[in-house]
Amino acid sequence: MKIAIAGSGALGSSFGFMLQKGGHDVTLMDYWDEQIQTIREHGLTANVNGVIETIRIPIDKPENIQDSFDVVFMFTKSMGLRHMLKAIAHTLTVDTKIVCLLNGLGHAKTIAEYIPTKNIIMGTTVWTAGLDAPGKVHLMGHGPVEIQESDPSGKSETLAIVKVLQDCGLNGVYSEDVHFTTWRKACVNGTMNSLSAILDANIEELFSSTQTHAMVKEIVKEFAAAAEIDGVDLNVDEIVDYINQASVNLGSHYPSMHQDISNRRFTEIDFLNGTVAKMCEDNNIPAPYCRLITQLIHAKEEILGVK
Template identity: 60%
Template sequence: MKVAIAGSGALGCGFGYLLQKNGNAVTLMDYWEDHIQSIRENGLTISINGEVDNAKMTIGKPEEIEDKFDVIFVFTKSMGLRSMMEAIKHTIKEDTQIVCLLNGLGHAQTLSEYVSQKNIIMGTTVWTAGIDAPGVTHFMGQGPVELQNADPSQEEAARKVEALLSEAGLNGVYSEDVHFTIWRKACVNGTMNALCALLDGTIKEVFESSQIDFLLNHIVSEFAQLARTEGVELDVEETIVYLKALALKVGSHYPSMHQDLANRRLTEIDFLNGTVARESEAKGLEAPYCQMITQLIHAKEDVLGISK
């Protein structure tokens, strides 16, 4: 199968490597020149759950790619999704499936401006990743990649991508309610990502804090309150149990928002806690913890001199 990875940072490289290893024709697309040149000259060096390998992979900027693909995985930052879709329009066929595993909320609406609902597969992943140097990445996890077509009647398309991922060792799972999964993943990022970024700690360090129960309860409650207005029921206690169990599995990891600030990149906070704060206010609800977290992350971006 011809597969493209649109946004080939750490997570995209991990997916691309495993999909290629399983026999698929994979093309990485990115804009980071040093990363592109390193992979072209030296191959991708990747550590997967501690095992290191090096693989030759095709990579280029979206505008340089002439092929059309059966499946395109988008792994941009949330704020880069629209510009990436503009850049890859020429690589999309009538039946190309666009798989979106991005953090945050509201991405299906953006994708629907470029392809029909039947070609959009939404999902989440709990795999974690990081870039150690241009062309050198690490990839960790064992959890599921949950998927469902944006048009639930198109189950067959999502099932094919589920099989594609599972055969590559990426644990594809068909979801009967991807909206719930996306909201729960947003809670993961609105807690783990945001708190680790603000407190400058690993997930393990932050989740061992004496204040973690208080913080999780308030943040998750605000996510659950807004999700309910969209017909998604998030049980606060159950979600907190899920978060703590996940923290035990990936505790040594610095999540992506922490990595963004460390590398002086803009964060995705506006698509996580920022969305909860903004949409809650629009609906007459209160979300003071998400609002404060959003303001603090933006303040830290300002202190670090990160420009929008």
């Protein structure tokens, strides 16, 4: 299968590494000059659950790539999705599938502005990744990657991509309700990621505080209220248990929002807690935790001079 990775940071590069190792023809797309140059000169090095290998893999800026692809995996930051879709438009055919594994909410509507709904596959993953240096990444955990087509006519192609993910060690799973899964994952990101960034703590440190557990439940209540507006039923206690279980295996991991803040990059807060705050407030539902978290993250971006 001919595959492009649109957004080749920590998670995108790690997926590209696994798919290329699995025998597929993979091209990485990114805008970070140092990442591009390093991978071109020295290859891509990945530490996958303690096993370190280096492979050769093509990488370039989207505008410079003339190939077309069977599948494009989207791994940009949420705020970079629209820009990337414009940049890769010339690589898309009438049959190219886009698999969106971005954090955050509302991405299917944005993608549908650029390609037919029948070509959109939405998904989530609980793989954790980090960018250790240009051209060097680590991938931790065991997945899964849950995906589902946006149009029923695309089920067979989605199942084929699930098999590719399984065969490449990425633990692909066919989701029967990816809309629910997306909201559940947003709850994880809207608690772990945002609180880790604000408190400058890894997951183990974060969840060692009794204050964290109280905050997590209040944040999830607000996410559940917003999800109900979107037609999704989230059981607060079940989601809190899911987050607590997920935290157990993450230990010293710093989530992506913490990584962004630490490297003075903009975060995805507006597509997580920010979206929940707006949805709730538009429907006269209080969302004080999500509103304050969004303000605190933006304040931190401003203090650090993020551009």
